[in-house]
Amino acid sequence: MPVYNNIKYIQESIDSVLSQTYINWELIIIDDASTMNIKVVLDDYLCDKRIKYIRLNKNSGVAAARNKGITLAKGRYIAFLDSDDLWLPNKLKLQLNFMQKKGVAFSYTQYRYFKEDDDSLYKIIPIIKSIGYKDLLRGNSIGCLTVMLDKKVITDIKFPGEKHEDYILWLNILKQGIIAYGIPLDLARYRISNTSITSNKFKSLIWTWKVYYSNQKLSFLKSVYCLFCYIVKGIIKHK
Template sequence: MTVSPARSIQEGHAHPLVSVITPTYNATRFIRETIDSVKRQTYPYWELILVDDCSSDETVSLIQEELHDPRIRLIVLPKNSGAAVARNTGISAAGGKYLAFLDSDDLWLSEKLEKQVTYMQHHDVAFTFTRYRMIRENGTLTPFVVTIPQEIDYNGLLKNTIIGCLTVMLDRDKLGLVQMPNIRTRQDTALWLQILRAGHVAYGIQEELSQYRQVEGSISSNKWKAARNTWRLYRDIEKLSLVRASWCFLHYGWNAWRKRVDQRG
């Protein structure tokens, strides 16, 4: 494992540090744009920890060109291990009070961190997420914005996996140890469920602050695989009974169908 040289980032009480975790794997097409969306944040108290999962393209070289910014760090994993290991490696290296997540092809609007930190400080909450817009693979906007509830608890999330990973912010001081389950897919939803199962509530900020890129051939673009992985999450990770898992899965399917209809419409 190689890590860029250690850097000190000052963190004031009024301006807590946000640690942004970005796993990368063969991300040359989009990684510069993703990094730029972090660098454009109006809230400057962040560190971006990029964890490369053994890319075979120029991803690492492109990231290394950004290391002149002391807020940007790079970790290169010694072997390909999957998104959960990459994210957990970044979390373990993080020094911020807040954790935020941004995949290597997604984007943030410039006020994302500022508005989310302000909301969490004002309302004294541990877990927030926001609305986000779908963008096409070439970066053009679609008309589809994912709407979200004001708040969601464990039972609500089981039936509607509405929380976009790129929109989440977590307060580590309130939540304690945060680690994603080491599974190949749905590790983000599994973490949200773990947090909510402990009694926390996730609060939805009703603003569009992120952009989710629809990449052809990605895991998330395959709806059948997504459904299968959700079922495995219910049964293997959450250990739901067959009856309860089936009930939640029916709700999940209905909400997923509504989302696709809204997206097409």
Template sequence: MTASVTIITPMFNSEDFISETINSVISQTYKNWELILIDDCSSDSTLKIIQPFLEIHTNIKLLKNEVNSGAAVSRNKGGQLAKGDYIAFLDADDLWHPKKLETQIAFMQKENCHVSFTSYQLIDQDGKLLNTEVKALKSLSYPKLLKSNYVGNLTGMYNAKVLGEITAPNLRKRQDWLLWLAAIKKSGKDARGVQEPLAYYRVHQNSMSANKLSLVKHNYWVYKKGLGFSTLKSTWCMLVFLREHFFVKSKQIVKLNKS
């Protein structure tokens, strides 16, 4: 019997992209999955758009937050209801390659790893490739991940059958980084990276990566609030982060030749 996968997708005013995102899950060559959509009090047409998917696909489920709570709360709620042997995450504006689940699960089983992630490519608001690929490290330790977030959340997956549920602290931003830190720590061994690009990260004006100043601020709170470090240690970690992000991690970003 093939392993099952739970995919968790928080939504908030996601009408522009959610249909395409869901279709990228439905198109997976690996079929033993459930998709949990968590709506965070959307005021647009998100719920209307996803209704036909809910009527046709019994393995797509919807949760609704009573108040706007942020992605961390939404992901944690999805994790509490997850039935899959593996847990994966896909934001409401990102996409997966059709063989993402098939390739990644086979990789994890072959490598006997409990946490994995993959390379991914960047797309613009219209879904057009930006000829940029973010390469996954082949192996990722907890100390290395503490320096900078090397896991694209849309690519990450962990073995819930082995590790149990992994929750994220209730921070508005960068809580996914803390989740992967917790997963690797609980695993007791390095995460492994699939070198093949299996996902597509959408870059637009609301993307964290598009606002460098905001990125620095929210990363500081990962250390200070998320991990409970002192102000001095958090400041030191941010200095290490800046060096890692701009001089080491940047080497993982590869410009591709236009076809």
């Protein structure tokens, strides 16, 4: 769980982990050199030995914070939760059972958006049963807060220091021949704030173009095609 100056919602996010019906988890909170005293609101939580708090000496961005957490994680499976998002109680249990039963290394689930300071929910974000590299190029349907990865199979899990870092990581993993499997269950909540990336569509399109053309090294025409598909999928996703 990366955090930067988020005192307002981080307790809700931690509570959603504590509420999990699967109890053998480890929560690593990475403080990305916040200027606020994040630890003061975490002291009561740190009595739980499953919760670790690490503060970075320098603000390095969400990718670096997540990567630090990955290197410190002791478990076989890795899951991601930002400090303002939520997991539903059965998230870890159902997802882990699915992966172990099916022998899956990469899974993700459905989720819903909800507005900042508003309990109203948007529709369930649709997912597909399975997705490979070529399919994912046409649009990112994988919510970072829903992902679970098996480190035993996917040995190189590292977010790049670029925008849309989660999308790039998923592409890099699937490029190796891994298939991501979707679980048709609504198990998480993504909070939309006025400053969230989700609310800045124009910048997001520029970053997505760079994912295709600069990072994935697609041709100009292929990048245009993928960006068009990405836009169409985004319209359907938020309709």
